[in-house]
Amino acid sequence: MIITDLLGSRVFGPDFLGFVSDVRFFLESETEGQSARLYGILISPHARSSSLGFERSGVRSPWPIAALVRWRHRGSFLVRWSDIERLEVGRIQLRPGFERASPELP
Amino acid sequence: MTPGTDDRPGRWLDAQLHLLDRQVLDVDDVPVAVVDDLELSEVPFDQEISIDTPPPVITALLSGAAIATRIFGGRPPESRMQRTPWAAVVDIGVVIKLAVGRDTLDLAWTERWVRDRIIGRIPGGRHIPGRKRSEHSGSDERGGS
Structure with missing residues:
Protein backbone atom coordinates (compact mmCIF):
# COMPACT_ATOMS: atom_id res chain seq x y z
CA MET A 1 0.00 0.00 0.00
CA ILE A 2 1.18 3.53 -0.67
CA ILE A 3 0.21 6.65 1.22
CA THR A 4 -1.75 8.15 -1.69
CA ASP A 5 -4.13 5.17 -1.37
CA LEU A 6 -5.21 6.76 1.92
CA LEU A 7 -4.94 10.51 1.33
CA GLY A 8 -8.17 12.03 0.09
CA SER A 9 -10.19 8.88 0.82
CA ARG A 10 -13.77 9.34 1.97
CA VAL A 11 -14.26 8.31 5.61
CA PHE A 12 -17.48 6.86 6.95
CA GLY A 13 -18.67 6.10 10.46
CA PRO A 14 -22.38 5.60 10.68
CA ASP A 15 -22.51 8.42 8.08
CA PHE A 16 -20.08 10.34 5.91
CA LEU A 17 -17.51 12.08 8.13
CA GLY A 18 -15.02 13.72 5.77
CA PHE A 19 -11.81 13.14 3.86
CA VAL A 20 -8.38 11.89 4.92
CA SER A 21 -6.28 15.06 4.95
CA ASP A 22 -3.14 13.53 6.45
CA VAL A 23 -1.72 10.38 8.05
CA ARG A 24 0.09 10.48 11.41
CA PHE A 25 3.09 8.27 12.23
CA PHE A 26 5.02 7.73 15.44
CA LEU A 27 8.73 7.07 15.85
CA GLU A 28 9.71 5.70 19.24
CA SER A 29 13.12 7.30 18.89
CA GLU A 30 15.12 9.10 16.26
CA THR A 31 17.81 6.50 15.97
CA GLU A 32 18.70 5.32 12.49
CA GLY A 33 16.32 2.79 10.98
CA GLN A 34 13.62 3.27 13.63
CA SER A 35 10.21 2.12 12.41
CA ALA A 36 7.60 4.78 11.73
CA ARG A 37 4.28 3.22 12.75
CA LEU A 38 0.96 4.51 11.52
CA TYR A 39 -0.81 6.08 14.51
CA GLY A 40 -3.95 7.45 12.94
CA ILE A 41 -5.60 9.38 10.15
CA LEU A 42 -6.55 13.04 10.20
CA ILE A 43 -10.04 13.67 8.89
CA SER A 44 -11.26 16.97 7.53
CA PRO A 45 -15.04 17.28 7.14
CA HIS A 46 -14.82 19.88 4.37
CA ALA A 47 -11.58 19.59 2.38
CA ARG A 48 -9.45 16.85 0.81
CA SER A 49 -6.36 19.00 0.47
CA SER A 50 -3.46 19.32 2.85
CA SER A 51 -3.99 21.97 5.49
CA LEU A 52 -0.37 23.17 5.84
CA GLY A 53 -0.57 22.22 9.49
CA PHE A 54 -2.24 25.41 10.74
CA GLU A 55 -4.94 23.49 12.62
CA ARG A 56 -2.30 21.21 14.18
CA SER A 57 -0.09 23.87 15.71
CA GLY A 58 -0.30 27.24 17.41
CA VAL A 59 0.86 29.11 14.30
CA ARG A 60 -1.37 32.14 13.70
CA SER A 61 0.51 34.03 11.01
CA PRO A 62 0.29 35.17 8.35
CA TRP A 63 -3.18 35.67 9.75
CA PRO A 64 -5.20 35.79 6.48
CA ILE A 65 -3.79 32.42 5.40
CA ALA A 66 -4.01 30.91 8.87
CA ALA A 67 -7.61 32.05 9.24
CA LEU A 68 -8.58 30.76 5.78
CA VAL A 69 -6.94 27.38 6.27
CA ARG A 70 -8.36 26.97 9.78
CA TRP A 71 -11.82 27.76 8.43
CA ARG A 72 -11.44 25.27 5.56
CA HIS A 73 -10.37 22.55 7.99
CA ARG A 74 -12.78 23.42 10.81
CA GLY A 75 -13.95 20.38 12.67
CA SER A 76 -10.89 18.27 11.76
CA PHE A 77 -10.14 15.36 14.04
CA LEU A 78 -7.85 12.35 14.36
CA VAL A 79 -8.92 8.71 14.45
CA ARG A 80 -6.47 6.09 15.71
CA TRP A 81 -5.51 2.99 13.72
CA SER A 82 -7.40 0.71 16.12
CA ASP A 83 -10.66 2.48 15.17
CA ILE A 84 -10.31 1.68 11.46
CA GLU A 85 -12.53 -1.25 10.51
CA ARG A 86 -12.05 -1.52 6.75
CA LEU A 87 -9.87 -0.02 4.01
CA GLU A 88 -11.12 0.09 0.44
CA VAL A 89 -10.08 2.02 -2.63
CA GLY A 90 -11.04 5.63 -1.87
CA ARG A 91 -13.10 4.67 1.19
CA ILE A 92 -12.39 4.03 4.87
CA GLN A 93 -14.96 2.60 7.29
CA LEU A 94 -14.55 3.27 11.02
CA ARG A 95 -15.67 0.96 13.83
CA PRO A 96 -18.89 1.72 15.70
CA GLY A 97 -18.09 3.91 18.72
CA PHE A 98 -14.83 5.24 17.25
CA GLU A 99 -13.14 7.99 19.23
CA ARG A 100 -12.45 11.48 17.90
CA ALA A 101 -9.07 12.86 19.01
CA SER A 102 -7.55 16.31 18.66
CA PRO A 103 -5.51 16.81 15.48
CA GLU A 104 -2.96 18.98 17.31
CA LEU A 105 0.69 18.05 17.33
CA PRO A 106 2.70 18.34 20.57
CA MET B 1 -12.03 15.53 22.39
CA THR B 2 -9.08 13.42 23.56
CA PRO B 3 -5.48 14.38 22.67
CA GLY B 4 -4.30 13.15 19.26
CA THR B 5 -0.88 12.26 20.63
CA ASP B 6 0.32 10.83 23.91
CA ASP B 7 3.19 11.45 26.29
CA ARG B 8 5.50 8.72 25.03
CA PRO B 9 9.01 9.89 24.25
CA GLY B 10 9.45 9.87 20.52
CA ARG B 11 8.54 11.86 17.47
CA TRP B 12 5.25 12.49 15.68
CA LEU B 13 5.25 12.84 11.92
CA ASP B 14 2.37 13.81 9.68
CA ALA B 15 2.96 12.50 6.17
CA GLN B 16 1.93 15.60 4.21
CA LEU B 17 3.39 18.02 6.73
CA HIS B 18 6.78 16.41 7.42
CA LEU B 19 7.60 13.93 4.65
CA LEU B 20 5.94 14.40 1.26
CA ASP B 21 7.70 16.76 -1.18
CA ARG B 22 10.78 16.98 1.08
CA GLN B 23 14.16 16.90 -0.61
CA VAL B 24 16.29 13.83 0.09
CA LEU B 25 20.04 14.24 0.60
CA ASP B 26 22.53 11.39 0.56
CA VAL B 27 25.34 10.86 3.06
CA ASP B 28 27.44 13.49 1.24
CA ASP B 29 24.57 16.05 1.37
CA VAL B 30 24.02 15.68 -2.37
CA PRO B 31 20.34 16.00 -3.40
CA VAL B 32 19.13 12.68 -4.77
CA ALA B 33 15.35 12.88 -4.92
CA VAL B 34 12.12 14.35 -3.65
CA VAL B 35 9.65 12.27 -1.64
CA ASP B 36 6.64 11.75 -3.91
CA ASP B 37 5.00 8.95 -1.96
CA LEU B 38 5.49 6.55 0.95
CA GLU B 39 5.33 2.78 0.80
CA LEU B 40 3.65 1.08 3.76
CA SER B 41 3.86 -2.49 4.93
CA GLU B 42 0.96 -4.73 3.98
CA VAL B 43 -2.39 -4.32 5.69
CA PRO B 44 -5.68 -6.12 5.02
CA PHE B 45 -7.40 -4.38 2.10
CA ASP B 46 -11.05 -4.79 1.12
CA GLN B 47 -11.66 -6.92 4.21
CA GLU B 48 -12.36 -6.31 7.87
CA ILE B 49 -9.33 -5.35 9.94
CA SER B 50 -9.31 -7.08 13.33
CA ILE B 51 -8.81 -4.73 16.25
CA ASP B 52 -5.48 -6.32 17.21
CA THR B 53 -3.91 -5.94 13.73
CA PRO B 54 -0.61 -4.13 14.17
CA PRO B 55 -0.42 -0.78 12.38
CA PRO B 56 1.54 -0.62 9.14
CA VAL B 57 5.00 0.94 9.09
CA ILE B 58 6.74 3.02 6.44
CA THR B 59 8.99 0.71 4.45
CA ALA B 60 10.31 3.08 1.78
CA LEU B 61 10.31 6.59 0.38
CA LEU B 62 9.09 6.59 -3.23
CA SER B 63 10.25 9.00 -5.90
CA GLY B 64 9.44 9.20 -9.56
CA ALA B 65 6.76 10.08 -12.05
CA ALA B 66 4.12 11.37 -9.68
CA ILE B 67 3.33 14.80 -11.09
CA ALA B 68 0.80 13.60 -13.66
CA THR B 69 -1.26 11.67 -11.13
CA ARG B 70 -1.16 14.58 -8.71
CA ILE B 71 -2.66 16.87 -11.35
CA PHE B 72 -5.03 14.48 -13.08
CA GLY B 73 -5.67 11.97 -10.27
CA GLY B 74 -5.13 8.25 -10.24
CA ARG B 75 -2.31 6.16 -8.88
CA PRO B 76 1.22 6.05 -10.28
CA PRO B 77 2.28 2.52 -11.29
CA GLU B 78 4.61 1.14 -8.63
CA SER B 79 7.02 -0.03 -11.34
CA ARG B 80 7.64 3.63 -12.24
CA MET B 81 8.57 4.62 -8.69
CA GLN B 82 12.08 4.37 -7.28
CA ARG B 83 12.39 3.08 -3.71
CA THR B 84 14.65 4.39 -0.99
CA PRO B 85 14.48 2.06 2.03
CA TRP B 86 13.20 3.72 5.19
CA ALA B 87 16.05 2.05 7.08
CA ALA B 88 18.47 4.38 5.27
CA VAL B 89 16.85 7.52 6.74
CA VAL B 90 18.89 9.10 9.54
CA ASP B 91 17.38 12.55 9.95
CA ILE B 92 14.06 14.23 9.16
CA GLY B 93 13.96 17.99 9.15
CA VAL B 94 13.67 20.60 6.42
CA VAL B 95 15.32 17.92 4.30
CA ILE B 96 15.51 14.15 4.76
CA LYS B 97 19.04 12.82 5.19
CA LEU B 98 20.19 9.32 4.30
CA ALA B 99 23.01 7.21 5.68
CA VAL B 100 23.97 5.94 2.23
CA GLY B 101 25.53 7.41 -0.90
CA ARG B 102 23.57 8.00 -4.09
CA ASP B 103 25.53 5.33 -5.96
CA THR B 104 23.91 2.67 -3.79
Whole structure:
Protein backbone atom coordinates (compact mmCIF):
# COMPACT_ATOMS: atom_id res chain seq x y z
CA MET A 1 0.00 0.00 0.00
CA ILE A 2 1.18 3.53 -0.67
CA ILE A 3 0.21 6.65 1.22
CA THR A 4 -1.75 8.15 -1.69
CA ASP A 5 -4.13 5.17 -1.37
CA LEU A 6 -5.21 6.76 1.92
CA LEU A 7 -4.94 10.51 1.33
CA GLY A 8 -8.17 12.03 0.09
CA SER A 9 -10.19 8.88 0.82
CA ARG A 10 -13.77 9.34 1.97
CA VAL A 11 -14.26 8.31 5.61
CA PHE A 12 -17.48 6.86 6.95
CA GLY A 13 -18.67 6.10 10.46
CA PRO A 14 -22.38 5.60 10.68
CA ASP A 15 -22.51 8.42 8.08
CA PHE A 16 -20.08 10.34 5.91
CA LEU A 17 -17.51 12.08 8.13
CA GLY A 18 -15.02 13.72 5.77
CA PHE A 19 -11.81 13.14 3.86
CA VAL A 20 -8.38 11.89 4.92
CA SER A 21 -6.28 15.06 4.95
CA ASP A 22 -3.14 13.53 6.45
CA VAL A 23 -1.72 10.38 8.05
CA ARG A 24 0.09 10.48 11.41
CA PHE A 25 3.09 8.27 12.23
CA PHE A 26 5.02 7.73 15.44
CA LEU A 27 8.73 7.07 15.85
CA GLU A 28 9.71 5.70 19.24
CA SER A 29 13.12 7.30 18.89
CA GLU A 30 15.12 9.10 16.26
CA THR A 31 17.81 6.50 15.97
CA GLU A 32 18.70 5.32 12.49
CA GLY A 33 16.32 2.79 10.98
CA GLN A 34 13.62 3.27 13.63
CA SER A 35 10.21 2.12 12.41
CA ALA A 36 7.60 4.78 11.73
CA ARG A 37 4.28 3.22 12.75
CA LEU A 38 0.96 4.51 11.52
CA TYR A 39 -0.81 6.08 14.51
CA GLY A 40 -3.95 7.45 12.94
CA ILE A 41 -5.60 9.38 10.15
CA LEU A 42 -6.55 13.04 10.20
CA ILE A 43 -10.04 13.67 8.89
CA SER A 44 -11.26 16.97 7.53
CA PRO A 45 -15.04 17.28 7.14
CA HIS A 46 -14.82 19.88 4.37
CA ALA A 47 -11.58 19.59 2.38
CA ARG A 48 -9.45 16.85 0.81
CA SER A 49 -6.36 19.00 0.47
CA SER A 50 -3.46 19.32 2.85
CA SER A 51 -3.99 21.97 5.49
CA LEU A 52 -0.37 23.17 5.84
CA GLY A 53 -0.57 22.22 9.49
CA PHE A 54 -2.24 25.41 10.74
CA GLU A 55 -4.94 23.49 12.62
CA ARG A 56 -2.30 21.21 14.18
CA SER A 57 -0.09 23.87 15.71
CA GLY A 58 -0.30 27.24 17.41
CA VAL A 59 0.86 29.11 14.30
CA ARG A 60 -1.37 32.14 13.70
CA SER A 61 0.51 34.03 11.01
CA PRO A 62 0.29 35.17 8.35
CA TRP A 63 -3.18 35.67 9.75
CA PRO A 64 -5.20 35.79 6.48
CA ILE A 65 -3.79 32.42 5.40
CA ALA A 66 -4.01 30.91 8.87
CA ALA A 67 -7.61 32.05 9.24
CA LEU A 68 -8.58 30.76 5.78
CA VAL A 69 -6.94 27.38 6.27
CA ARG A 70 -8.36 26.97 9.78
CA TRP A 71 -11.82 27.76 8.43
CA ARG A 72 -11.44 25.27 5.56
CA HIS A 73 -10.37 22.55 7.99
CA ARG A 74 -12.78 23.42 10.81
CA GLY A 75 -13.95 20.38 12.67
CA SER A 76 -10.89 18.27 11.76
CA PHE A 77 -10.14 15.36 14.04
CA LEU A 78 -7.85 12.35 14.36
CA VAL A 79 -8.92 8.71 14.45
CA ARG A 80 -6.47 6.09 15.71
CA TRP A 81 -5.51 2.99 13.72
CA SER A 82 -7.40 0.71 16.12
CA ASP A 83 -10.66 2.48 15.17
CA ILE A 84 -10.31 1.68 11.46
CA GLU A 85 -12.53 -1.25 10.51
CA ARG A 86 -12.05 -1.52 6.75
CA LEU A 87 -9.87 -0.02 4.01
CA GLU A 88 -11.12 0.09 0.44
CA VAL A 89 -10.08 2.02 -2.63
CA GLY A 90 -11.04 5.63 -1.87
CA ARG A 91 -13.10 4.67 1.19
CA ILE A 92 -12.39 4.03 4.87
CA GLN A 93 -14.96 2.60 7.29
CA LEU A 94 -14.55 3.27 11.02
CA ARG A 95 -15.67 0.96 13.83
CA PRO A 96 -18.89 1.72 15.70
CA GLY A 97 -18.09 3.91 18.72
CA PHE A 98 -14.83 5.24 17.25
CA GLU A 99 -13.14 7.99 19.23
CA ARG A 100 -12.45 11.48 17.90
CA ALA A 101 -9.07 12.86 19.01
CA SER A 102 -7.55 16.31 18.66
CA PRO A 103 -5.51 16.81 15.48
CA GLU A 104 -2.96 18.98 17.31
CA LEU A 105 0.69 18.05 17.33
CA PRO A 106 2.70 18.34 20.57
CA MET B 1 -12.03 15.53 22.39
CA THR B 2 -9.08 13.42 23.56
CA PRO B 3 -5.48 14.38 22.67
CA GLY B 4 -4.30 13.15 19.26
CA THR B 5 -0.88 12.26 20.63
CA ASP B 6 0.32 10.83 23.91
CA ASP B 7 3.19 11.45 26.29
CA ARG B 8 5.50 8.72 25.03
CA PRO B 9 9.01 9.89 24.25
CA GLY B 10 9.45 9.87 20.52
CA ARG B 11 8.54 11.86 17.47
CA TRP B 12 5.25 12.49 15.68
CA LEU B 13 5.25 12.84 11.92
CA ASP B 14 2.37 13.81 9.68
CA ALA B 15 2.96 12.50 6.17
CA GLN B 16 1.93 15.60 4.21
CA LEU B 17 3.39 18.02 6.73
CA HIS B 18 6.78 16.41 7.42
CA LEU B 19 7.60 13.93 4.65
CA LEU B 20 5.94 14.40 1.26
CA ASP B 21 7.70 16.76 -1.18
CA ARG B 22 10.78 16.98 1.08
CA GLN B 23 14.16 16.90 -0.61
CA VAL B 24 16.29 13.83 0.09
CA LEU B 25 20.04 14.24 0.60
CA ASP B 26 22.53 11.39 0.56
CA VAL B 27 25.34 10.86 3.06
CA ASP B 28 27.44 13.49 1.24
CA ASP B 29 24.57 16.05 1.37
CA VAL B 30 24.02 15.68 -2.37
CA PRO B 31 20.34 16.00 -3.40
CA VAL B 32 19.13 12.68 -4.77
CA ALA B 33 15.35 12.88 -4.92
CA VAL B 34 12.12 14.35 -3.65
CA VAL B 35 9.65 12.27 -1.64
CA ASP B 36 6.64 11.75 -3.91
CA ASP B 37 5.00 8.95 -1.96
CA LEU B 38 5.49 6.55 0.95
CA GLU B 39 5.33 2.78 0.80
CA LEU B 40 3.65 1.08 3.76
CA SER B 41 3.86 -2.49 4.93
CA GLU B 42 0.96 -4.73 3.98
CA VAL B 43 -2.39 -4.32 5.69
CA PRO B 44 -5.68 -6.12 5.02
CA PHE B 45 -7.40 -4.38 2.10
CA ASP B 46 -11.05 -4.79 1.12
CA GLN B 47 -11.66 -6.92 4.21
CA GLU B 48 -12.36 -6.31 7.87
CA ILE B 49 -9.33 -5.35 9.94
CA SER B 50 -9.31 -7.08 13.33
CA ILE B 51 -8.81 -4.73 16.25
CA ASP B 52 -5.48 -6.32 17.21
CA THR B 53 -3.91 -5.94 13.73
CA PRO B 54 -0.61 -4.13 14.17
CA PRO B 55 -0.42 -0.78 12.38
CA PRO B 56 1.54 -0.62 9.14
CA VAL B 57 5.00 0.94 9.09
CA ILE B 58 6.74 3.02 6.44
CA THR B 59 8.99 0.71 4.45
CA ALA B 60 10.31 3.08 1.78
CA LEU B 61 10.31 6.59 0.38
CA LEU B 62 9.09 6.59 -3.23
CA SER B 63 10.25 9.00 -5.90
CA GLY B 64 9.44 9.20 -9.56
CA ALA B 65 6.76 10.08 -12.05
CA ALA B 66 4.12 11.37 -9.68
CA ILE B 67 3.33 14.80 -11.09
CA ALA B 68 0.80 13.60 -13.66
CA THR B 69 -1.26 11.67 -11.13
CA ARG B 70 -1.16 14.58 -8.71
CA ILE B 71 -2.66 16.87 -11.35
CA PHE B 72 -5.03 14.48 -13.08
CA GLY B 73 -5.67 11.97 -10.27
CA GLY B 74 -5.13 8.25 -10.24
CA ARG B 75 -2.31 6.16 -8.88
CA PRO B 76 1.22 6.05 -10.28
CA PRO B 77 2.28 2.52 -11.29
CA GLU B 78 4.61 1.14 -8.63
CA SER B 79 7.02 -0.03 -11.34
CA ARG B 80 7.64 3.63 -12.24
CA MET B 81 8.57 4.62 -8.69
CA GLN B 82 12.08 4.37 -7.28
CA ARG B 83 12.39 3.08 -3.71
CA THR B 84 14.65 4.39 -0.99
CA PRO B 85 14.48 2.06 2.03
CA TRP B 86 13.20 3.72 5.19
CA ALA B 87 16.05 2.05 7.08
CA ALA B 88 18.47 4.38 5.27
CA VAL B 89 16.85 7.52 6.74
CA VAL B 90 18.89 9.10 9.54
CA ASP B 91 17.38 12.55 9.95
CA ILE B 92 14.06 14.23 9.16
CA GLY B 93 13.96 17.99 9.15
CA VAL B 94 13.67 20.60 6.42
CA VAL B 95 15.32 17.92 4.30
CA ILE B 96 15.51 14.15 4.76
CA LYS B 97 19.04 12.82 5.19
CA LEU B 98 20.19 9.32 4.30
CA ALA B 99 23.01 7.21 5.68
CA VAL B 100 23.97 5.94 2.23
CA GLY B 101 25.53 7.41 -0.90
CA ARG B 102 23.57 8.00 -4.09
CA ASP B 103 25.53 5.33 -5.96
CA THR B 104 23.91 2.67 -3.79
CA LEU B 105 20.37 3.81 -4.56
CA ASP B 106 18.16 2.65 -7.43
CA LEU B 107 16.84 6.14 -7.99
CA ALA B 108 20.19 7.39 -9.37
CA TRP B 109 20.44 4.63 -12.00
CA THR B 110 19.60 6.91 -14.95
CA GLU B 111 22.33 9.32 -13.97
CA ARG B 112 24.81 6.47 -13.53
CA TRP B 113 23.80 5.02 -16.92
CA VAL B 114 24.27 8.36 -18.71
CA ARG B 115 27.59 8.88 -16.93
CA ASP B 116 28.99 5.45 -17.74
CA ARG B 117 27.54 4.86 -21.22
CA ILE B 118 27.55 8.34 -22.75
CA ILE B 119 29.56 10.94 -20.86
CA GLY B 120 32.33 8.49 -19.98
CA ARG B 121 32.90 7.66 -23.67
CA ILE B 122 33.47 11.26 -24.68
CA PRO B 123 37.19 12.09 -24.67
CA GLY B 124 37.90 13.83 -21.38
CA GLY B 125 34.58 12.68 -19.95
CA ARG B 126 36.11 10.62 -17.15
CA HIS B 127 37.91 13.35 -15.30
CA ILE B 128 36.36 15.17 -12.37
CA PRO B 129 35.91 18.91 -12.93
CA GLY B 130 37.96 21.05 -10.58
CA ARG B 131 40.67 18.44 -9.98
CA LYS B 132 44.16 18.63 -11.43
CA ARG B 133 45.20 16.00 -13.94
CA SER B 134 47.83 14.57 -11.55
CA GLU B 135 45.20 13.98 -8.85
CA HIS B 136 42.89 11.83 -10.89
CA SER B 137 45.06 10.11 -13.47
CA GLY B 138 44.43 6.42 -13.23
CA SER B 139 43.04 6.58 -9.72
CA ASP B 140 39.46 7.62 -10.24
CA GLU B 141 37.21 6.22 -12.91
CA ARG B 142 33.97 7.63 -11.57
CA GLY B 143 33.59 10.09 -14.41
CA GLY B 144 32.50 13.68 -14.36
CA SER B 145 28.80 13.78 -15.24
